[in-house]
Amino acid sequence: xxxxxxxxxIGVPDSSLSAAIGYSEASGIPYEMGLVKxxxxxxxxxxxxxxxxxxxxxxxxxxxxxxxxxxxxALIDDSIVRGTTSLHMPLLVNTDDMQLDQCRQLKAAGAKExxxxxxxxxxxxxxxxxxxxxxxxxxxxHRCSVEEICRQIEADSLAFLSEGALxxxxxxxxx
Numbered sequence: 001x002x003x004x005x006x007x008x009x010i011g012v013p014d015s016s017l018s019a020a021i022g023y024s025e026a027s028g029i030p031y032e033m034g035l036v037k038x039x040x041x042x043x044x045x046x047x048x049x050x051x052x053x054x055x056x057x058x059x060x061x062x063x064x065x066x067x068x069x070x071x072x073x074a075l076i077d078d079s080i081v082r083g084t085t086s087l088h089m090p091l092l093v094n095t096d097d098m099q100l101d102q103c104r105q106l107k108a109a110g111a112k113e114x115x116x117x118x119x120x121x122x123x124x125x126x127x128x129x130x131x132x133x134x135x136x137x138x139x140x141x142h143r144c145s146v147e148e149i150c151r152q153i154e155a156d157s158l159a160f161l162s163e164g165a166l167x168x169x170x171x172x173x174x175x
Contacts, residue, residue: 002159003027004115006074008067010034012102019119020076029074034067035102061102069110075102079120080140080149080160099153113156122146122160 009031011020024031038060080099103114122141136142140149150158164174 001161001165002117004029004074004117004157004159005072006113006115007071008032008034009074009076010068010106012075012077013037013061015078016076016119019078023074023076023117023119027074032064032067034064034073034106035061036064037061061105063105063109063111065109068106071111072113073106073111073115075099075106075114075116075155077102077116077118079123080118080153081123099155103154107154114154115157116150116153116155116159118158118160120161121163121166 004027006027006029009020009024009027009029010033011017011031013033013035014037021031023029077099099116103116106114123139124136124142126135126139140152144152146158146160167174
Protein backbone atom coordinates (compact mmCIF):
# COMPACT_ATOMS: atom_id res chain seq x y z
CA UNK A 1 0.00 0.00 0.00
CA UNK A 2 0.92 3.66 -0.47
CA UNK A 3 4.00 3.60 -2.68
CA UNK A 4 6.43 6.47 -2.17
CA UNK A 5 8.77 7.94 -4.77
CA UNK A 6 11.86 7.45 -2.62
CA UNK A 7 15.54 6.51 -2.81
CA UNK A 8 15.81 4.88 0.61
CA UNK A 9 13.53 3.29 3.23
CA ILE A 10 14.24 4.08 6.88
CA GLY A 11 12.45 2.60 9.88
CA VAL A 12 11.98 4.29 13.23
CA PRO A 13 13.90 2.14 15.75
CA ASP A 14 12.99 -0.27 17.15
CA SER A 15 9.28 -0.91 16.76
CA SER A 16 9.12 -0.09 13.05
CA LEU A 17 12.18 -1.86 11.70
CA SER A 18 10.37 -5.01 10.61
CA ALA A 19 7.70 -2.93 8.84
CA ALA A 20 10.42 -0.87 7.13
CA ILE A 21 12.24 -3.99 5.94
CA GLY A 22 8.96 -5.36 4.58
CA TYR A 23 8.20 -2.06 2.84
CA SER A 24 11.69 -2.09 1.34
CA GLU A 25 11.31 -5.65 0.08
CA ALA A 26 7.84 -5.01 -1.38
CA SER A 27 8.83 -1.72 -3.03
CA GLY A 28 12.35 -2.63 -4.16
CA ILE A 29 13.68 0.54 -2.48
CA PRO A 30 16.89 -0.08 -0.47
CA TYR A 31 16.62 -0.18 3.32
CA GLU A 32 19.10 1.73 5.51
CA MET A 33 19.50 2.37 9.24
CA GLY A 34 19.12 6.12 8.78
CA LEU A 35 17.95 6.80 12.34
CA VAL A 36 19.96 5.68 15.36
CA LYS A 37 18.22 5.25 18.69
CA UNK A 38 19.54 6.34 22.07
CA UNK A 39 19.17 3.04 23.97
CA UNK A 40 18.74 4.82 27.30
CA UNK A 41 15.41 6.45 26.42
CA UNK A 42 12.34 4.24 26.90
CA UNK A 43 8.90 4.35 25.28
CA UNK A 44 8.05 8.05 25.21
CA UNK A 45 4.34 7.77 24.40
CA UNK A 46 3.57 6.16 27.79
CA UNK A 47 5.22 8.87 29.90
CA UNK A 48 2.74 10.44 32.36
CA UNK A 49 2.96 14.04 31.13
CA UNK A 50 3.31 15.79 27.78
CA UNK A 51 6.42 17.61 29.02
CA UNK A 52 8.10 14.28 29.87
CA UNK A 53 7.07 12.79 26.50
CA UNK A 54 8.53 15.80 24.64
CA UNK A 55 11.79 15.73 26.60
CA UNK A 56 12.26 12.02 25.94
CA UNK A 57 11.54 12.37 22.23
CA UNK A 58 14.13 15.14 21.82
CA UNK A 59 16.82 12.77 23.08
CA UNK A 60 15.60 9.59 21.39
CA UNK A 61 16.86 9.53 17.78
CA UNK A 62 19.66 10.86 15.58
CA UNK A 63 19.73 10.93 11.78
CA UNK A 64 22.71 9.45 9.90
CA UNK A 65 23.64 12.24 7.50
CA UNK A 66 25.74 10.04 5.20
CA UNK A 67 22.71 7.80 4.52
CA UNK A 68 20.03 10.48 3.98
CA UNK A 69 21.77 13.52 2.47
CA UNK A 70 20.41 14.29 -0.98
CA UNK A 71 17.90 11.44 -0.86
CA UNK A 72 14.13 11.08 -0.90
CA UNK A 73 13.30 9.10 2.26
CA ALA A 74 10.38 6.76 2.91
CA LEU A 75 10.15 6.94 6.70
CA ILE A 76 8.27 3.98 8.18
CA ASP A 77 6.78 4.23 11.67
CA ASP A 78 4.45 1.88 13.52
CA SER A 79 1.84 4.45 14.55
CA ILE A 80 1.00 8.06 15.22
CA VAL A 81 -0.83 8.27 18.53
CA ARG A 82 -0.65 11.73 20.05
CA GLY A 83 1.65 13.18 17.46
CA THR A 84 4.42 13.72 20.06
CA THR A 85 7.10 11.39 18.72
CA SER A 86 6.73 12.59 15.14
CA LEU A 87 6.89 16.19 16.20
CA HIS A 88 9.95 15.83 18.39
CA MET A 89 12.62 13.95 16.46
CA PRO A 90 14.79 15.56 17.74
CA LEU A 91 13.88 19.17 16.96
CA LEU A 92 11.03 20.17 19.24
CA VAL A 93 7.90 21.99 18.17
CA ASN A 94 4.82 22.57 20.27
CA THR A 95 2.63 19.88 18.73
CA ASP A 96 1.81 16.28 19.48
CA ASP A 97 3.96 13.47 18.07
CA MET A 98 7.50 12.44 17.29
CA GLN A 99 7.02 12.33 13.53
CA LEU A 100 7.50 16.12 13.17
CA ASP A 101 10.94 15.95 14.70
CA GLN A 102 11.74 12.88 12.61
CA CYS A 103 10.88 14.75 9.43
CA ARG A 104 12.75 17.89 10.52
CA GLN A 105 15.76 15.90 11.67
CA LEU A 106 16.00 13.98 8.39
CA LYS A 107 15.66 17.19 6.39
CA ALA A 108 18.26 18.91 8.58
CA ALA A 109 20.58 15.98 7.77
CA GLY A 110 20.07 16.71 4.07
CA ALA A 111 17.08 14.58 3.00
CA LYS A 112 15.40 16.12 -0.05
CA GLU A 113 11.96 14.74 0.83
CA UNK A 114 10.44 12.69 3.64
CA UNK A 115 7.45 10.48 2.85
CA UNK A 116 5.95 9.05 6.05
CA UNK A 117 4.24 5.66 5.92
CA UNK A 118 2.51 4.34 9.04
CA UNK A 119 2.26 0.56 9.48
CA UNK A 120 -1.12 0.74 11.22
CA UNK A 121 -4.46 2.44 10.59
CA UNK A 122 -5.02 5.96 11.89
CA UNK A 123 -5.83 5.88 15.62
CA UNK A 124 -9.09 7.72 16.16
CA UNK A 125 -10.42 6.25 19.41
CA UNK A 126 -8.99 5.77 22.92
CA UNK A 127 -7.47 2.58 24.24
CA UNK A 128 -8.55 1.51 27.70
CA UNK A 129 -6.11 -1.41 28.00
CA UNK A 130 -3.21 0.26 29.77
CA UNK A 131 -2.19 2.92 27.23
CA UNK A 132 -2.68 6.45 28.54
CA UNK A 133 -4.97 7.77 25.82
CA UNK A 134 -8.22 8.14 27.68
CA UNK A 135 -9.92 10.75 25.47
CA UNK A 136 -10.37 11.27 21.74
CA UNK A 137 -8.89 14.77 22.02
CA UNK A 138 -5.50 13.24 22.95
CA UNK A 139 -5.34 11.48 19.58
CA UNK A 140 -4.06 13.47 16.62
CA UNK A 141 -5.87 11.02 14.30
CA HIS A 142 -9.19 11.95 15.89
CA ARG A 143 -8.56 15.71 15.75
CA CYS A 144 -7.00 15.97 12.29
CA SER A 145 -7.34 14.65 8.75
CA VAL A 146 -4.44 12.81 7.11
CA GLU A 147 -3.63 16.00 5.15
CA GLU A 148 -3.61 18.09 8.35
CA ILE A 149 -1.36 15.59 10.12
CA CYS A 150 0.96 15.58 7.09
CA ARG A 151 1.28 19.38 7.29
CA GLN A 152 1.78 19.31 11.08
CA ILE A 153 4.60 16.77 10.91
CA GLU A 154 6.10 18.60 7.90
CA ALA A 155 6.17 15.47 5.75
CA ASP A 156 6.09 15.59 1.97
CA SER A 157 3.40 12.88 2.06
CA LEU A 158 1.71 10.68 4.65
CA ALA A 159 -0.24 7.42 4.42
CA PHE A 160 -1.59 5.03 7.01
CA LEU A 161 -2.12 1.30 6.51
CA SER A 162 -5.77 0.66 5.65
CA GLU A 163 -7.96 -1.30 8.04
CA GLY A 164 -8.53 -3.86 5.27
CA ALA A 165 -4.80 -4.43 4.84
CA LEU A 166 -4.40 -4.85 8.60
CA UNK A 167 -7.13 -7.47 8.66
CA UNK A 168 -5.66 -9.30 5.65
CA UNK A 169 -2.20 -9.29 7.26
CA UNK A 170 -3.67 -11.10 10.27
CA UNK A 171 -5.68 -13.49 8.05
CA UNK A 172 -8.90 -11.88 9.32
CA UNK A 173 -12.02 -11.25 7.28
CA UNK A 174 -13.00 -7.69 6.56
CA UNK A 175 -16.13 -6.54 8.33
